[in-house]
Amino acid sequence: MYIIMVASECAPVAKVGGLADVVHSLSGELDQRGHTVEIILPKYDCMRYDHIYDLQIAYRDLWVPWYGGAIHCTVWFGFSDGRRCFFIEPHSQDNYFNRNDFYGFHDEVMRFAFFSKAALEFMLKTNKRPDIIHAHDWQTGLLPVLLYELYQYHGMQQQRVCYTIHNFKHQGVCDEEVLWASGLQRPEYYGNRDRLGDDFSPRHINLMKGGIVYANYANTVSPTHAWEARHTEQGYGLGHILHVHQHKFGGILNGLDYEAWNPETDTLLPHNYTVNNLDGKYANKIALCNRLLLEEAYKPIIAYIGRLDTQKGIALIRHSLFYALDNGAQFVLLGSSPEARINDEFWKLKFELNDNPDCHLEIGFNEELAHLIYAGSDMVVVPSLYEPCGLTQLIALRYGTVPIVRAIGGLADTVFDWNDEHKSPNPNCQRNGYVFYDATPEGLESALHRAIGLWNSHPDIFRRLLVHGMKCDYSWKQSVQNYLNAYEHISVTKV
Numbered sequence: 001m002y003i004i005m006v007a008s009e010c011a012p013v014a015k016v017g018g019l020a021d022v023v024h025s026l027s028g029e030l031d032q033r034g035h036t037v038e039i040i041l042p043k044y045d046c047m048r049y050d051h052i053y054d055l056q057i058a059y060r061d062l063w064v065p066w067y068g069g070a071i072h073c074t075v076w077f078g079f080s081d082g083r084r085c086f087f088i089e090p091h092s093q094d095n096y097f098n099r100n101d102f103y104g105f106h107d108e109v110m111r112f113a114f115f116s117k118a119a120l121e122f123m124l125k126t127n128k129r130p131d132i133i134h135a136h137d138w139q140t141g142l143l144p145v146l147l148y149e150l151y152q153y154h155g156m157q158q159q160r161v162c163y164t165i166h167n168f169k170h171q172g173v174c175d176e177e178v179l180w181a182s183g184l185q186r187p188e189y190y191g192n193r194d195r196l197g198d199d200f201s202p203r204h205i206n207l208m209k210g211g212i213v214y215a216n217y218a219n220t221v222s223p224t225h226a227w228e229a230r231h232t233e234q235g236y237g238l239g240h241i242l243h244v245h246q247h248k249f250g251g252i253l254n255g256l257d258y259e260a261w262n263p264e265t266d267t268l269l270p271h272n273y274t275v276n277n278l279d280g281k282y283a284n285k286i287a288l289c290n291r292l293l294l295e296e297a298y299k300p301i302i303a304y305i306g307r308l309d310t311q312k313g314i315a316l317i318r319h320s321l322f323y324a325l326d327n328g329a330q331f332v333l334l335g336s337s338p339e340a341r342i343n344d345e346f347w348k349l350k351f352e353l354n355d356n357p358d359c360h361l362e363i364g365f366n367e368e369l370a371h372l373i374y375a376g377s378d379m380v381v382v383p384s385l386y387e388p389c390g391l392t393q394l395i396a397l398r399y400g401t402v403p404i405v406r407a408i409g410g411l412a413d414t415v416f417d418w419n420d421e422h423k424s425p426n427p428n429c430q431r432n433g434y435v436f437y438d439a440t441p442e443g444l445e446s447a448l449h450r451a452i453g454l455w456n457s458h459p460d461i462f463r464r465l466l467v468h469g470m471k472c473d474y475s476w477k478q479s480v481q482n483y484l485n486a487y488e489h490i491s492v493t494k495v
């Protein structure tokens, strides 16, 4: 099959969060199975250009219709970690992607609506006719709308769209302007609530809703979250439209890139290790203490790694830090937030705890340090308020670090409580961590208490628990097949 991914992020060149990891690893897995995969991204000025090989112009003069005129773009091509990537560079006063950051601007919707249109225009002009266009998140929600309403009449009638939602919270809600800019026009037609009309803001357009309505198949990134999105407030108001389109909506669990995340070969670790020889894991723990100036003590290290977003349960992250310190454990945090208020709160905490030899807070994004923390810690805490899938717990399991998670979304699909006497519902995975339900300090403590207790009282059993985790299989093996089944189901040219 010929698949083109269109996304606002792809690791390692443009990574803000888990979306980047999924676009990168899913593309690689599809490629390994013999499919042709290309990725279209914006050409951000702040990309990691050191991760792009052989960057060159692929199409010099692409004119993308916009507001009745056209914006001149150059399309670049390069390999990133073996993936074939195209980068769209618009030349206009708006400077859509030369902002020194990926997100956070007043014209966010226009930037990515333009990108969606430019991606289709590029395919049209270069005669790229993929079987599947795989679009991701609100940023590309307009793509299936444009394809179905405009581009199919210009020779793209065979293309089918798979639309994956990684986060329902951000939907791209905006005024009608985007319809005029993109050439769709007709606000009375598109603004209908059966199409793109937002259910809560009158006369507003919802790009993610458009993606759901117009895609041939839509999914989110775990089965449990697919249910939550339809039946609870976790769909952030899109439950109704998901219900209307339930026949083409599902949940496909994310996989983890088992090559990039492999403690046996990870070049970012000072010591490699395997499930059969964990000496390296303990050596990494010492390396982590040295790196972060933690006291080398006979204490478990509990870590939090991730975006500091309200989604992740900020108050509970904070609570786990203090609970750990009060209960004979050490705590390490690596994260950052685009919200100044949250960042400031954690900077303040960092200064307060600066002299504490049992904890370290690293505010910022640091891929290399993340690897060492996953390897050198004993436990990872993921107290999310909502979590479509979550990659942190999958990485932790792979690195023999016991996940302590809230039973929500993909966390509930991948982590099974050690003390639950029922058999794990997942045949590929035995009981592998600790789970709590209530998003309260008490709920969190119920799991942390048991995890710290086992580490202290029964180190041999704790070791068995982490070995169970390392033996779980959350590679892409099954999930990529699920995507291929979906592609196959919707594609016009069956393979």
Ligand SMILES: Nc1ncnc2c1ncn2[C@@H]1O[C@H](COP(=O)(O)OP(=O)(O)O[C@H]2O[C@H](CO)[C@@H](O)[C@H](O)[C@H]2O)[C@@H](O)[C@H]1O
Pocket: 016, 017, 018, 019, 021, 022, 166, 167, 221, 254, 305, 306, 307, 334, 335, 336, 364, 365, 366, 367, 370, 387, 388, 389, 390, 391, 392, 395, 410
């Ligand atoms: N400061 C930092 N330094 C280094 N590395 C950092 C970091 N902050 C985060 N990371 C890394 O970024 C990734 C984040 O993965 P998550 O699944 O938590 O993603 P996120 O919530 O962004 O994405 C959304 O999309 C993904 C993908 O579908 C879903 O799994 C998830 O539930 C959904 O919220 C992990 O690889 C983590 O190690």
